Amino acid sequence: MSDIHKLSGAYALDAVDEFERAQFERHLAECEDCRLEVASLRETTALLAESVAVPPPASLRDSVLAGITQVRPLPPVVEPPARRAAWFPLLVAASVAAILGVGVAIWQPWATSPETDSLTAAEQVLRAPDAEEVSLDLGEAGRATVVRSVSVGKAVIQTEDMVSAPSGKDYEIWLQVEGEMVPAGLMEDDPDLTMVLEGDAAEATAAGITVEPDGGSPAPTSEPIALFDFSSAT
Incomplete structure (x- = not known):
């Protein structure tokens, strides 16, 4: 600007851009007339503001709040997703395959065969x-065999044509x-029972x-009708 003195009014009203502000403030440091003019203009502006200031009506707040509900907000700006290289899906697939391959390699030593998983508790014994058995012929009462496995820690009894216990009684093993x-x-x-003890x-x-x-007893109340001695097991 050829006559920088003319910026005093705009500067006093804060109506200059950053470039003009910096230029005029350098000029103010050297020009006492402009400093006095700016001070006078700011004082006059303040007095005018006080003289014309009017408190807002009480209804202004309500009308502003009501108007806000009618304003439709703009949708958020969504940045488009960055394009992935064509080889990225292939890299992901290869990584997943590698992880799954390692998982199989780790778990295979602990895997059990489908045949073992499908065995009942009695079949496992x-x-x-190391299954060992003792069989006894009970005469007219039938036949019974006890099979024990120390490794499994269980025993199984199997009966053939075994007669029922007397009325009001139970067989307890x-x-x-x-x-x-x-x-x-x-x-x-x-009569043909298979039972895990x-x-x-x-x-x-x-x-x-x-x-x-x-219903049974906590301790035997009679002599055994059959005793399977594991020391004679085969």
Whole structure:
């Protein structure tokens, strides 16, 4: 600007841009007349503002708030997604395949065969490599066999044509551990029964069957009708 003095009014009203402000402030440092004029203009502006200031009506706030609800906000600006290189999906697929491959390699040593998973508790005992059995002929009462596996820690009793227990009585089976008879379950009224004995059979030395009151007993109340000595197992 050829006559920078003319900026005094605009400067006093803060109506200049940053370039003009910097230029005029350098001029103010050297021009006392402009400094006095700017000070006078600012004082006059302040007095005018005070004289014409009018408090806003009470309804202004309500009207502004009501108008806001009618203004439709602009949707947010969404940056377009960065384009991925054509090889990126291939890299992801290869990474997933590599991870899955490692997972299979890690878990295979612990995997069990489908045949083992499908075996019942009784079949696991009967098919165990260390399974040993004791069979007894009970005469007219039928036949019973106890099979034990120390590695599985369980024993199974199998009966053939076994007669029912007397009325009001139950057959109860026991494991002999350290010389004591430990309850191993009540036998169902089934002539051809396969039943897994309760408790740990690994330390047992024998198994026995007694006739007990209906519902069983915590300890034998009669002599065994069958005693399976594991020391004679085959």
